[in-house]
Amino acid sequence: xxxxxxxxxxxxxxxYCHYGVNKKERRLISLDHLxxxxxxxxxxxxxxxxxxxxxxxxxxxxxxxxTIDHSNIKPMAVLDNDTDIVVLNSWDYDASKLKDAVVVLRxxxxxxxxxxxxxxxxxxxVQRLNVVITDVERMTDxxxxxxxxxxxxxxxxxxxxxxxxxxxxxxxxxxxxxxxAMNNCNAGDTTITLAPNGKFYTCPAFYYEEESxxxxxxxxxxxxxxxxxxxxxxxxxCRKCDAWQCRRCTWLNRKTTLEVNTPSHEQCVAAxxxxxxxxxxxxSLRSKGTFLPDKEEIKELTYLDPFxxxxxxx
Amino acid sequence: xxxxxxxxxxxxxxxxxxxxxxxxKNEKEQMSWxxxxxxxxxxxxxxxxxxxxxxxxxxxxxxxxxxxxxxxxICDYLKTEMFRRNHHWFNSYRFSFSTNGINYHTxxxxxxxxKNISHLSIGITIDGTERKHDLNRxxxxxxxxxxxxxxxxxxxxxxxxxxxxxxxGATKVTISSPDIPYIKESVxxxxxxxxxxxxxxxxxxxxxxxxxxxxxxxxxxxxxxAIIDGGYYTDYACSFYSENIGKPxxxxxxxxxxxxxxKMLAVDAAGMFYPCTRFAGYSLREKKPLIIGNVRDGIDKxxxxxxxxxxxxxxxxxxxxxxxxxxxxxxxxxxxxxxxxTSTVYQRATAICLMHKARVRANNYYxxxxxxxxxxxxxxxxYEKNKREVKPVDC
Amino acid sequence: xxxxxxxxxxxEEKNEIQALFERRNGLNELAKVLTAxxxxxxxxxxxxxxETGTKFQNWWDRMAQKYNxxxxxxxxxxxxxxxxxxxxxxx
Numbered sequence: 194x195x196x197x198x199x200x201x202x203x204x205x206x207x208x209y210c211h212y213g214v215n216k217k218e219r220r221l222i223s224l225d226h227l228x229x230x231x232x233x234x235x236x237x238x239x240x241x242x243x244x245x246x247x248x249x250x251x252x253x254x255x256x257x258x259x260t261i262d263h264s265n266i267k268p269m270a271v272l273d274n275d276t277d278i279v280v281l282n283s284w285d286y287d288a289s290k291l292k293d294a295v296v297v298l299r300x301x302x303x304x305x306x307x308x309x310x311x312x313x314x315x316x317x318x319v320q321r322l323n324v325v326i327t328d329v330e331r332m333t334d335x336x337x338x339x340x341x342x343x344x345x346x347x348x349x350x351x352x353x354x355x356x357x358x359x360x361x362x363x364x365x366x367x368x369x370x371x372x373x374a375m376n377n378c379n380a381g382d383t384t385i386t387l388a389p390n391g392k393f394y395t396c397p398a399f400y401y402e403e404e405s406x407x408x409x410x411x412x413x414x415x416x417x418x419x420x421x422x423x424x425x426x427x428x429x430x431c432r433k434c435d436a437w438q439c440r441r442c443t444w445l446n447r448k449t450t451l452e453v454n455t456p457s458h459e460q461c462v463a464a465x466x467x468x469x470x471x472x473x474x475x476x477s478l479r480s481k482g483t484f485l486p487d488k489e490e491i492k493e494l495t496y497l498d499p500f501x502x503x504x505x506x507x
Numbered sequence: 508x509x510x511x512x513x514x515x516x517x518x519x520x521x522x523x524x525x526x527x528x529x530x531x532k533n534e535k536e537q538m539s540w541x542x543x544x545x546x547x548x549x550x551x552x553x554x555x556x557x558x559x560x561x562x563x564x565x566x567x568x569x570x571x572x573x574x575x576x577x578x579x580x581i582c583d584y585l586k587t588e589m590f591r592r593n594h595h596w597f598n599s600y601r602f603s604f605s606t607n608g609i610n611y612h613t614x615x616x617x618x619x620x621x622k623n624i625s626h627l628s629i630g631i632t633i634d635g636t637e638r639k640h641d642l643n644r645x646x647x648x649x650x651x652x653x654x655x656x657x658x659x660x661x662x663x664x665x666x667x668x669x670x671x672x673x674x675x676g677a678t679k680v681t682i683s684s685p686d687i688p689y690i691k692e693s694v695x696x697x698x699x700x701x702x703x704x705x706x707x708x709x710x711x712x713x714x715x716x717x718x719x720x721x722x723x724x725x726x727x728x729x730x731x732x733a734i735i736d737g738g739y740y741t742d743y744a745c746s747f748y749s750e751n752i753g754k755p756x757x758x759x760x761x762x763x764x765x766x767x768x769x770k771m772l773a774v775d776a777a778g779m780f781y782p783c784t785r786f787a788g789y790s791l792r793e794k795k796p797l798i799i800g801n802v803r804d805g806i807d808k809x810x811x812x813x814x815x816x817x818x819x820x821x822x823x824x825x826x827x828x829x830x831x832x833x834x835x836x837x838x839x840x841x842x843x844x845x846x847x848x849t850s851t852v853y854q855r856a857t858a859i860c861l862m863h864k865a866r867v868r869a870n871n872y873y874x875x876x877x878x879x880x881x882x883x884x885x886x887x888x889x890y891e892k893n894k895r896e897v898k899p900v901d902c
Numbered sequence: 903x904x905x906x907x908x909x910x911x912x913x914e915e916k917n918e919i920q921a922l923f924e925r926r927n928g929l930n931e932l933a934k935v936l937t938a939x940x941x942x943x944x945x946x947x948x949x950x951x952x953e954t955g956t957k958f959q960n961w962w963d964r965m966a967q968k969y970n971x972x973x974x975x976x977x978x979x980x981x982x983x984x985x986x987x988x989x990x991x992x993x
Contacts, residue, residue: 418848418849419847419848419849419851419853419854422849422851422853427821427853429816429817429818429821430812430816449809449810450809450810450812450813451797451810451813451850452812452813452851452852452853453851454813454821454853455812455813455816456812457809457812458808458809458812459809500812500815500816503815503816583935586928586931586932586935587932587935587936587943589928590928590929590932590943590946590947590950591943591946597925597928598921598924598925598928599921599924600928622931622934622935623931625927625930625931626927626928626931
């Protein structure tokens, strides 16, 4: 069931996920489309998230946006008090400006490997940190071995923050400990995107990939063909998986396996390395005292890619 | 478990069968020896990724025997390389052909057969009586007067030679809407030619007209009467009738995919790999080819994951999930993909639904009638002990 | 020529002789395309044919001893790979 509507305010609105923004020219959504989009969100009872470009919007846009309860996703360049989620597209940031912020850090794997030591200070000040590895599908076996080391190192930092009395929220390590079921992106199922061209897409990535990927428009409404394939119960590998923190990115799925409901080996392994690092962190924190007593222990697994045992489920 | 590896050696054929799903047949795309060799070298050098105990090297077209020189060279190379590499498939391999039978008697094809006889499976497609066969299986080029040129006579003359070389030879018959009135006479005709196993299936494409299911059911019941009253059931088989079809399926225990796409591998003249030939461009009406790799870079395993995790329930619409006669209802993953509303193999096409239900009703009639006859004659126990099993053949 | 059922082997024993049977057929058909020009492979083939033939005969000797099948001076035994049954073909 749909719950969220993402509205891209401009063709150059920041990415907050795996996809890159390949449109370079500014093109604001028309005021008419913006109003219609907000109306669509209201009548469908959807929570609206606006995604901003890196320049200030005209006042008339801000006035229209303000007609609905919403949240704002903004790039660092336009960070202000009205920002709910701030997106960092590089490691060149000033952590002091991010106190109590909800932060998305988009990074390539190589940069994460080189700079992960900086995350300690960031985790100490922000309310929540989501790290998105933008080239996760290109990670090699040796990259993944190194990723395990990086996660272990970050686990130590997070553990120390807990010991110091803080409660950092970090998607790669703490989400899995807190969750009790799958909590994924759910594009096409609970979330839909309105692009500046007035058309709907299952997520912004499909818009930037090809405008003809649309699943309806403001005039004729939504028309998501094979909508069931975006649901967890129609994803044979994922529905039995317990890497609950996985983004389960349908766009990456289609890009790598040609099916929106089937993750790549790379996505599965990365998610399981994070899951296993969460397990280690949870066990370590519990060895120091009571920690999340109502949560079950994360079980040890013999695989990193649930595809390996998929045939056993049949 | 055998791995099925298909070489699409040519996209050309002497015929232009009206029901042929190969919409992109042409005379230009013949596989080169270099491409075939590269495919073989890739496959045999990745033995750890092809662990199946046996292999079926399948040759398809178009009409494969139009490229008999290439096929002969490929098979010689396969034998030599499997042996040289100590590949485990050398102990268990077959060369398989599905041919229109027109070139079957030619010296080159016969020489090839004699050379490889103990490893060959060859099926000749003959659709039944001359009238039924020539309704669909016509030459590309018409007669001088513009009328259609049927291929029946050029095929049927080779049937005795084929049955002499392959005594258990089975034929495959394809049923489309115009063929329905001729089903009974066609099966009986094939029996009269000495073919003891007739595998029939309805095309999966959405070709059916209103009322076809009733006509189909009627034909199958007439055929059932003829088989039972004529006593053919002891030595002949027809895949339409099976005791295993027409029952509800358990959503968990009987959740397997029907089709083997993805567990098979096909390679075309351009050196592209496909999960089955039905995903190559020449087989598709609406969709782009679904390529899973090529002979140079190998197979992209990520693109096989959807096929290897497909199950019945996930791809089926609600009416199939709760269908009370679901067992035996087949699907073709390639047709599912081609007919789907999006680019997916997870949307089951159901054009065949009414035809399956008609088949189930006629099938019930067949077994009720046969077993009653056997009971009355005191032959049931003997029949059940000796009855021949027909494996479902659906593509 | 008469054909008589004289015994049965286990599925494992059947698998063993079937693999040897397939290999022998494969070697025979390979022999039709390999020439002495390819000396190394030709020698490998000749050696394998000898080895496989010996294993093949050993299987029949071993099974005949184990099961003590009925025999005939000019007859030969035959196996049905589908049923594991052994038949005696005799004149």
